[in-house]
Amino acid sequence: MQILLSERSRVFERADPHAVSGYVNQHVGNHCLRMPSHGHPEASLNHRKFASLDLCRISYGGAVRVTSPALESIFHLQVLLNGHCLWRGAGQEHYLEPGELLLINPDDEVDLTYSADCEKFILKIPTAVLEGICAEQRWLHPRQGVRFTENRYRLGELEGFVNLLGMVCMEAEASERLPRVEEHYQQIVASKLLTLLSTNVSRECLASPLAAFERIDDYIERNLKLDIDIEELARQSKMSLRSLYALFERHAQSTPRQYIRQRKLERIRASLADPTCNVRNVTELALDYGFLHLGRFSESYRQQFGELPSETFKRRG
Missing domain, CATH: 1.10.10.60 (Homeodomain-like)
Structure with a gap:
């Protein structure tokens, strides 16, 4: 699998998981972290802002449960790199394995339980970015907004997407950042998500x-x-x-x-x-x-x- 954020983006290494959680709450999105009272797990976090996107690579070093209310204006995409994850939502449960992708809609609550050896990559993308792509392409979606109708995929099923994430991470870590390049990649990521994943967006061919x-x-x-x-x-x-x-x-x-x-x-x-x-x-x-x-x-x-x-x-x- 592509390297998704290298050591150049390291913010925490072998740190207190609650310190890492506090950083995520401040810079990425609100959540609640629940951990066993015993043991001394060590967490690590890599983080980059890229145009309007947030890119994170995170491990907690111990079994944790992460919960959050609906993110309202943010789509939460995560790729499991190591370990296992249990997702609960809408009366369902999914066990995710390495190489699987989970997509959480803005109006879905977050409830994820990770194994002690779990490491994940997170992409957070504002709803405005995806809806902007729809407007540009004249794709139609219901009044309540863009929604993904399936939330679990294997990366191998999504042609070229993991390579695209790798390129985005490389650009995010480049020594010279160019805003126009970042905006361009952001548009590509959003377009890929809307074409590769199942959504409520109608992309029928438009008239001349x-x-x-x-x-x-x-x-x-x-x-x-x-x-x-x-x-x-x-x-x-x-x-x-x-x-x-x-x-x-x-x-x-x-x-x-x-x-x-x-x-x-x-x-x-x-x-x-x-x-x-x-x-x-x-x-x-x-x-x-x-x-x-x-x-x-x-x-x-x-x-x-x-x-x-x-x-x-x-x-x-």
């Missing part, structure tokens, strides 16, 4: 970018009289703001806001020019479409159509 733009254009057309919020438009389109702006640049050569203003002006012009359309005056029509500054509206109209809105209105006869 042109079809996506046409759906957005239809939404704009149906809501032209409203003040269309760009962030809401992105949510309706199930994409990130960056992806939305890229889509408009590709298909409309403008920003979403510019495009919406252009479509409003085109609708106003069509109404002003149509004798069958019930328009009392230019001001009323402009206000209907959200143009509150009439001087700016007239200037934008003139720039787009080469005449003032009053001139268009007069020609309708």
